[in-house]
Amino acid sequence: MILSSGSGSGRNRYGSKYGYTALFPIRDADCRVALRKSLLDMDAHKYGSPFSDVPRIHLARLIVWDGLPYQGLPSKADRLEAGYLIFMCDFDGETVRNLAGSLVVNAFDFVQDIWGKCSGFPVTGEGPFDTNAAAKQFADYLRRYQVETSLFFCDQPHATVEEILSGIKMQIAFAKFVEANQADDPVTLQQKFRQFWEDLKGSQDLLPGRLPDTEPRGTGLGEKAQP
Amino acid sequence: MANRARTDEGRVLAKSVSFVLPTPVSPRASWFVRGALRFLNYFRETDTKTARDLSFLSFLHWVVLKRDDFDSVNSESGQKNRLEHDYNLFLSTFDGPWQPYVDAFSDVLGHAIDFVWSFSIGYPGSKPDSKFRKYIFLNQLDAHHHYTAYPIASVRDVRRALHLQSNLSEFAEQSKDLEPEQFAQEFRRLLIRVQNDLGTIGPLEK
Numbered sequence: 001m002i003l004s005s006g007s008g009s010g011r012n013r014y015g016s017k018y019g020y021t022a023l024f025p026i027r028d029a030d031c032r033v034a035l036r037k038s039l040l041d042m043d044a045h046k047y048g049s050p051f052s053d054v055p056r057i058h059l060a061r062l063i064v065w066d067g068l069p070y071q072g073l074p075s076k077a078d079r080l081e082a083g084y085l086i087f088m089c090d091f092d093g094e095t096v097r098n099l100a101g102s103l104v105v106n107a108f109d110f111v112q113d114i115w116g117k118c119s120g121f122p123v124t125g126e127g128p129f130d131t132n133a134a135a136k137q138f139a140d141y142l143r144r145y146q147v148e149t150s151l152f153f154c155d156q157p158h159a160t161v162e163e164i165l166s167g168i169k170m171q172i173a174f175a176k177f178v179e180a181n182q183a184d185d186p187v188t189l190q191q192k193f194r195q196f197w198e199d200l201k202g203s204q205d206l207l208p209g210r211l212p213d214t215e216p217r218g219t220g221l222g223e224k225a226q227p
Numbered sequence: 228m229a230n231r232a233r234t235d236e237g238r239v240l241a242k243s244v245s246f247v248l249p250t251p252v253s254p255r256a257s258w259f260v261r262g263a264l265r266f267l268n269y270f271r272e273t274d275t276k277t278a279r280d281l282s283f284l285s286f287l288h289w290v291v292l293k294r295d296d297f298d299s300v301n302s303e304s305g306q307k308n309r310l311e312h313d314y315n316l317f318l319s320t321f322d323g324p325w326q327p328y329v330d331a332f333s334d335v336l337g338h339a340i341d342f343v344w345s346f347s348i349g350y351p352g353s354k355p356d357s358k359f360r361k362y363i364f365l366n367q368l369d370a371h372h373h374y375t376a377y378p379i380a381s382v383r384d385v386r387r388a389l390h391l392q393s394n395l396s397e398f399a400e401q402s403k404d405l406e407p408e409q410f411a412q413e414f415r416r417l418l419i420r421v422q423n424d425l426g427t428i429g430p431l432e433k
Contacts, residue, residue, distance in 0.1 A: 011268055019319065021288050023296055039371035040229060048234035048241070049374035057322055061245055062372040069366040070247060071349030078251065080297065082304040086247070088318050096393050097370070101337035148297060150264035152288035153271055159389055161376045165426035167388035168380055168428060174395055175425040177260075178418065182325050193414070197399050209234050211430060 012149045015157025017058065019149045022142060024085040024118040026064070031117035032083045036064050038113055050110035052209030054091075058154075062089040062114065085118055090167045092160045096146065100139035105131060110136065120144070124128050149179055163205040172212055173200055230370050234378040240431045241378030242287060245370035246319045247329065248363060250347035251312035252296060260315055260346050267339075281331055283324040285382045289343070290316040315347050320367070322381040325353040331360050384428045389423035 012019050026032045039062050042049055053061045066083035091099050103111050104123070115121045115138075122137040156164065176195050181189060207213050232241035252260055287377045292314040298307065321328045332340060336351035351358040377385065398417045402410055 011265060016272070019286070019288050019292050021245060021316075023292065036371055042372050043229055046236055046238070048232060048239075048378060049372065049430075050375040052234075052376070057313040058376050059243070060372075060374045061247075061318065061320075061367055061370050063247060063370050065249075065368060068310070069251065071251060075251070076311040078312055079308075082296070086318075087315075088288055135252050138279050147290050147292060149288045149290055150261050151268045153269070153284070153286065153287040155285050155382050156389065157383060159385075162249065162388075163392075164377055164385055164389065167392035168377060168384070170392050170395060171384075171388040171424060173420075174391060175427065186407035189414060190407045190410045193399075193402075193410075202409050209378060211235055211379060212233055212240060212356070214387040 007135075009174070012152060013094070014152050014154055016092055016160060017154055017190070018091055018095070019148045019152035019154070020087070020089045020096060020098070020099060020142070021147050022087045022113065023065075023147055024145045025085065025120075026066075026083040026085055027117055027119050029083075031136065032064060032066060035114065035117045039064065047209035048106045048160040049209060050102065051089075053106040053110075055091040055161060055208055056098065057208070058090045058092070058101050058164075060090075061089075062086070067213055085114075089152060095139075096142045096188075097135070100142050101135040104135040104138050108134070115141070151202055162205070165208065169203070169206040169212060173203075206212045229373050232373040232375040232378055234430075239374050239378065242322045242375070242381045242384075242431060243375045243378075244322070244328075244371045246317075246321060246325075247368040247370060248317040248366055249292075249368060250315045250317075250344065250366055250398065252291070252315045252346050252348065254313050256346040257291050257293065257313035257315070260343060263343055263433070264289050264291065267343075281335060282383050282386075283328065283381065284330075285322070285385075286320040288316075288318040288319070292316055312348065315344065320375075322383075329360055330356060332423050357408060370401055378430055379430045384426075387424040387426065388428070391421045394421050394424075 020111060045052070050059070051057050064083060065086050066080055068078040070077045070079055091102070093099060093102075112121075112123065120141065120159060123134045123143050137203040159167075174194070174223075177193075181192055184192060229243045229325040232243050233239060234241060262412060294310045294313055308407055333356050341353050345352070349362065351362050353359050353425075380388065398413065400414055405413060
């Protein structure tokens with residue numbers, strides 16, 4: 001069906017990121033309704049989305065597409081007899097296999113729930129579960145329905161999810177440190193900075209999709225600045 | 228609909244918003260559109276400077292879908308999709324409300340988007356704004372699910388965080404053996420370098 005632009009195509013990549021776009025045919029009308037409900041219900045997930053369990057994903061989007069825009073006469077109207085699931089995903093990695101492996105390992109129930117409603121989904125989950133085999137099957141499936149991202153742009157092509165979250169954690173902590181220690185003498189400032197830096201290095205990482213409200217004592221994260 | 232990503236059981240809105248626009252293109256013209264996009268992609272380090280200057284566009288995918296890409300069969304009616312057009316599918320992620328984004332697109336990137344979308348049937352051009360907005364409003368697809376790994380951060384927040392991280396890590400390493408007076412002096416210099424990076428980063432609302 002869909003052109004297989006190939007996971008090795010440079011057009012789908014920018015820096016350390018891969019821009020994946022795909023169009024999956026949905027099985028039938030019942031699946032289309034169920035899929036729409038499943039997707040909208042995902043907002044109530046503890047961290048906004050099951051994708052938050054997949055640490056290499058920067059951004060993901062799912063859309064049920066069952067109607068095409070009509071531009072009026074003299075244009076002819078197109079009509080979709082079968083619906084499609086649009087999947088757009090930006091992740092750290094070089095191939096679709098990276099994405100498939102991470103999804104299967106970290107969010108397999110979610111994968112089954114969503115792509116199980118699409119035609120040709122190969123991973124049934126029956127019998128003894130073989131992660132490698134499932135990841136390979138799912139990667140083949142993702143490649144089969146992939147479309148070429150002819151133009152792929154991102155603002156930070158070389159920063160991974162982990163690096164960006166680490167930067168955000170550091171920014172929040174340091175802004176509070178500066179606010180709380182503006183009038184310190186040099187000796188106190190140096191001591192406090194060393195302590196701050198040690199605490200920051202030892203503090204828990206900010207995790208994908210989460211709010212920074214559970215950080216440990218001493219970094220200034222989630223605390224009010226002390227005068 | 229879920230154009231804006233969420234977190235914390237849906238209670239907190241993220242800063243990033245989904246924008247998806249499919250527009251029909253004549254099959255005779257779609258090969259040219261794909262070629263133009265590939266050309267822009269090849270030179271994106273330089274030709275996306277304007278997009279970067281806008282500072283609210285985090286991710287963008289631009290795809291041309293051929294009629295063959297829609298060859299599924301309706302399992303109930305047995306009918307196959309038969310389309311007259313190829314489709315130009317634009318998927319982007321931006322920070323902030325819809326109208327300023329669309330207006331900025333029209334004002335700043337008007338020539339670039341006119342170049343690609345002028346092959347889309349019914350496209351009125353990026354000027355006047357009202358026709359452009361109407362065209363987008365009529366054709367836009369709402370997302371059913373949208374996720375971002377850093378919901379509290381906008382494009383500018385991420386830039387500031389990475390800039391500060393780089394400067395602060397370097398400072399921490401180089402200031403290890405300084406005397407207190409010298410440390411304080413270098414610390415003040417660091418603050419001058421990163422003063423624009425110290426704004427509050429946080430969610431939109433709870």
